[in-house]
Amino acid sequence: MEQVLNFINSYLGLLFILLCLGLILFFIFSDRTREKLNLRNIKAFSHFSREVDLAVEAGKRLHISLGRGTINDLQGGAAFIGLTILDRCARAASNSDRPPVTTSGDGVVTILSQDTLQSTYRDLATEQRYDPTNARLTGLTPLAYAAGAMPTIHDEHVSANILAGHFGTEVALLTEAGERSRSLTVAGSDSIPAQAVIYATTDESLLGEELYAAGAYLEGGTAHTASLRMQDVIRWVLVVAIVIGAILKLLGILS
Amino acid sequence: MKKILPITNAIIAIASGILVILGYFFPGMFGGIQSVLIGWAIILAAFALLLGIFNLAMVHWKKVGNKEPGRVYSIVLLVSLFLTIIIVTSSGPAGSWSLWVFNTFQVPVEVSLLAVLAVVLVFAGARLLSRRPKWNTILFLATVLLVLLGSVPLFFFGEITPLIAVRNWLAQVPAVAGARGLLLGVALGTVATGLRILIGVDRPYGG
Numbered sequence: 287m288e289q290v291l292n293f294i295n296s297y298l299g300l301l302f303i304l305l306c307l308g309l310i311l312f313f314i315f316s317d318r319t320r321e322k323l324n325l326r327n328i329k330a331f332s333h334f335s336r337e338v339d340l341a342v343e344a345g346k347r348l349h350i351s352l353g354r355g356t357i358n359d360l361q362g363g364a365a366f367i368g369l370t371i372l373d374r375c376a377r378a379a380s381n382s383d384r385p386p387v388t389t390s391g392d393g394v395v396t397i398l399s400q401d402t403l404q405s406t407y408r409d410l411a412t413e414q415r416y417d418p419t420n421a422r423l424t425g426l427t428p429l430a431y432a433a434g435a436m437p438t439i440h441d442e443h444v445s446a447n448i449l450a451g452h453f454g455t456e457v458a459l460l461t462e463a464g465e466r467s468r469s470l471t472v473a474g475s476d477s478i479p480a481q482a483v484i485y486a487t488t489d490e491s492l493l494g495e496e497l498y499a500a501g502a503y504l505e506g507g508t509a510h511t512a513s514l515r516m517q518d519v520i521r522w523v524l525v526v527a528i529v530i531g532a533i534l535k536l537l538g539i540l541s
Numbered sequence: 542m543k544k545i546l547p548i549t550n551a552i553i554a555i556a557s558g559i560l561v562i563l564g565y566f567f568p569g570m571f572g573g574i575q576s577v578l579i580g581w582a583i584i585l586a587a588f589a590l591l592l593g594i595f596n597l598a599m600v601h602w603k604k605v606g607n608k609e610p611g612r613v614y615s616i617v618l619l620v621s622l623f624l625t626i627i628i629v630t631s632s633g634p635a636g637s638w639s640l641w642v643f644n645t646f647q648v649p650v651e652v653s654l655l656a657v658l659a660v661v662l663v664f665a666g667a668r669l670l671s672r673r674p675k676w677n678t679i680l681f682l683a684t685v686l687l688v689l690l691g692s693v694p695l696f697f698f699g700e701i702t703p704l705i706a707v708r709n710w711l712a713q714v715p716a717v718a719g720a721r722g723l724l725l726g727v728a729l730g731t732v733a734t735g736l737r738i739l740i741g742v743d744r745p746y747g748g
Contacts, residue, residue: 297566299565299566300566302732303562303732303736306732306733306736307736307739307740310733310736310737310740311740356586358582358583358586360731363727363730363731363734363735364727364731366734366738366743366745367730367734369745370743370745392589392590392593393586393588393589393590393591393592393593393594394585394586394589394590396589396592396593396596397589397592397593398745398746400596401745401746402745405547418596418599419596419599419600419603421596422596422597422600423593423594423596423597424597426590427647427651429651429654429655429658430651432654433654434597437611437614441609441610441611455658455662456654456658458658458661458662458665459654459657459658459661461665462661462664462665476727476730476731478720478723478724481723483662483665485681486662486665486666486669486681487661487662487665489672489673493723494722494723494725494726494727495726495727495729495730496726497727497730498726498727498729498730498731498733498734499730501743507742509737509740509742509743510737513733513734513736513737514733516733517726517729517730517733520729521725521726521729524725
């Protein structure tokens with residue numbers, strides 16, 4: 287029994303990953319025949335989708351900020367969501383006179399954003415629209431990144447900004463720039479201090495896991511809705527585990 | 542070729558991802574290859590940084606060439622970039638001239654931006670009430686005020702013990718509970734994002 291417990295303890299992380307993977311694959315296959323999944327209304331996404339349409343009609347630009355996180359650590363998750371949003375925005379704004387512009391604070395994320403833009407345009411057979419300077423590295427320190435991204439919001443006819451990635455409190459400078467240029471700002475981050483600042487400075491904030499639901503809300507495909515359903519299931523499992531753990535500790539069974 | 546390249550990219554990315562994950566759980570068997578792959582990733586990231594800086598220079602060069610408004614700032618950036626590269630290359634990253642550039646220009650500019658950030662945050666807090674006049678906004682602002690008052694000694698009054706106790710309780714109980722809830726969501730989202738890339742559904746590498 288002890289050996290089994292030791293084995294589980296050593297490979298709990300791997301088991302957790304395999305469980306998540308299994309659930310995602312299960313939901314991908316089970317949802318294939320399902321018409322559409324009912325998602326709860328997140329105001330930020332509905333406003334943003336509307337603003338994308340308006341931007342295309344008005345010949346204005348969308349700005350996607352991917353934050354200053356690197357993909358070599360945990361912060362990369364938020365940046366990858368930003369890339370998914372970039373892909374959806376580039377597709378939605380493919381008829382616009384002004385293609386979306388993206389800013390980031392890390393070399394690898396900049397290259398990935400260029401690659402995302404290029405492959406999206408290639409998919410749409412409009413590769414001539416691809417301009418590598420529309421995916422920019424604006425600075426390598428938090429404040430340098432924010433200072434470099436602010437002129438993009440002010441000077442480039444931006445009608446909507448989506449800030450999706452790793453930020454710190456410097457995100458306030460970006461949201462303030464959006465406010466001053468009277469453009470819509472939708473923002474989400476993986477960092478707790480940044481989420482507090484975003485809540486206080488924007489009308490459309492994405493808190494906690496809402497940012498990670500972007501793919502599902504922007505019609506990224508079955509895999510995105512499947513991973514959303516996996517998160518719901520695992521969240522409930524964790525809630526039950528935490529409550530049981532707390533009760534056991536109250537009863538003195540757990541030390 | 543147009544189809545083979547994306548598939549090859551995907552295979553390389555998925556195989557690398559799986560090997561790195563396995564390296565964490567079976568260090569004896571996959572630890573070596575995991576270290577090699579992470580080493581390669583670090584080298585590639587350094588090259589990506591160089592490309593990113595080149596991209597930054599290109600963006601501003603284009604602005605100067607197209608005579609866009611605010612091109613003066615782009616000229617300042619390009620000249621600064623050029624001079625910094627020359628100084629750091631000749632003096633070394635920890636050389637006295639490099640440190641002089643860092644301490645004379647970078648630090649004061651960033652400190653000024655921090656000061657601007659503090660003003661922006663205060664202004665945003667004040668504006669929040671007119672923007673969202675709801676009970677949760679009032680609760681948010683009241684909590685901020687309580688934590689601020691409990692964090693610093695007050696003029697004339699000094700430290701007020703009940704305020705410090707309230708601040709400590711707010712920071713240790715509701716704030717930690719809320720932060721853990723948010724972090725749980727973020728962690729699950731990160732796992733889901735990583736797994737989508739690992740199974741090749743999301744391909745941010747042009748696959």
